[in-house]
Amino acid sequence: MISNKISDSNEISVENKSKYSDIEYLTRVKLAAAYRLVAHYKWDEVIYNHLTARIPGTDYILLNPFGMRFDEVTASSLVKLDLEGNIIDEGSSNLGINSTGYVIHGAIHRARPDIESTMHTHVNDVVAVACYKEGLLPISQNALIVGDVSYHDYEGISVNLEEQGRIVKSLGSENKCLILRNHGIVTCGNCVExxxxxxxxxxxxxxxxxxxxxxxxxxTSKLTIPSEEIKDFVIKTARSFTKQGNGKKEFKALYRLIETIDDSFKN
Structure with missing residues (x-):
């Protein structure tokens, strides 16, 4: 269990009492915590949308079972897949997976080994911006922190495996944020955090x-747009706040929040 004393370390530590290796269990716990946080912020959509994580050092990814709400997800309920979409471990449920999760997330994990985690949501304002012809405007500090964003044109519900190549091409080789036109967003990272x-x-x-x-x-003529120089300064400054990687300090703080609310996600 994580100590009640707040540590300077950005790393999350948990006691492993499961059948999984330490690294797999930690990945499962962090991803389950992320699902609970998405539910906490009300960014979920019934049983739809997906968050994934690659088990470090492997070609296996973890995905939510299809039929479980985000506030129900636990470390052991996550389904383990290989990068071809085959179920290796169905987890503690027999619900299987939503194929759209593999189409979008599997494509990115296969093509971008630098990406360890992907997150996809349909929040109302996110979809509104995805429908807006101009896309995301650099008008807020948060938009500047995000940096460059990629776009993928809408092709309907993502069930066609042929779309995977186009999704990967749209994301590109470096960007970590993808706006799916008329649909939602996908964010990526070198870790869950x-x-x-x-x-x-x-x-x-x-x-x-x-x-x-x-x-x-x-x-839009009434909006103020910061210069490219300011944009670059904001990105560099934001990255410098967490030397061990974007989001680790922030995620650990939110991990403590969700752990206090309900720590059953560790099961």
């Missing part, structure tokens, strides 16, 4: 943009 960090920042940036556009009646 970083993917959640971008999910938080991008979601808030979209909320601010929708509110701001409503204030100005959609007239």
């Amino acid at each position: 970083e993917a959640f960090y971008f999910l938080y920042q991008l979601t808030k940036a979209c909320e601010i943009q929708v509110k701001m556009l409503s204030i100005v009646g959609g007239d």
Whole structure:
């Protein structure tokens, strides 16, 4: 169990009493905590949407069972898949997976070994920005922190494996945030913490943009746009706050919150 004393370390430590290796169990716990946090912020959509994590040092990813709410997800309920979409361990349920989760997330994990975690949501303001022709505008500090964002044109519900190559191409080789036109967003990270960090920042940036556009009646000429120099400064400054990687300190703080509310996600 994590100590009640707050440590300077950004790393989360948990006692492993499961059948899984230490690294797999820790990955499961962090991903389950992320699911609970998404539910806590009300970014979930019944049983839909997905968060994934690659088990470090393997070609296996973890995905939520199809039929379980985000506030029900636990470490042991997560389904283990290989990168071809085959179920290796169905977890503690027999619910299986939603194939759309593999189409989007599996494609990214296969093509981008630098990405350990992906998160996909359909929050109202996020979808509104995804429908907006101009996309995400660099009008808030949160939008500047996110940095460059990729876009993928809508092709309907993601059930076609042929779309995987186009999703990967749209994301590109370096970006970690993808806006799915008319659909939602995908954020990526080199760990669960970083993917959640971008999910938080991008979601808030979209909320601010929708509110701001409503204030100005959609007239973008009334908006102030920071210079490229300021944008670069914001990105570099934000990255310097957490030397061990984007989002680790923030995620650990939120981990303590969700652990206090209900620590059953560790089971």
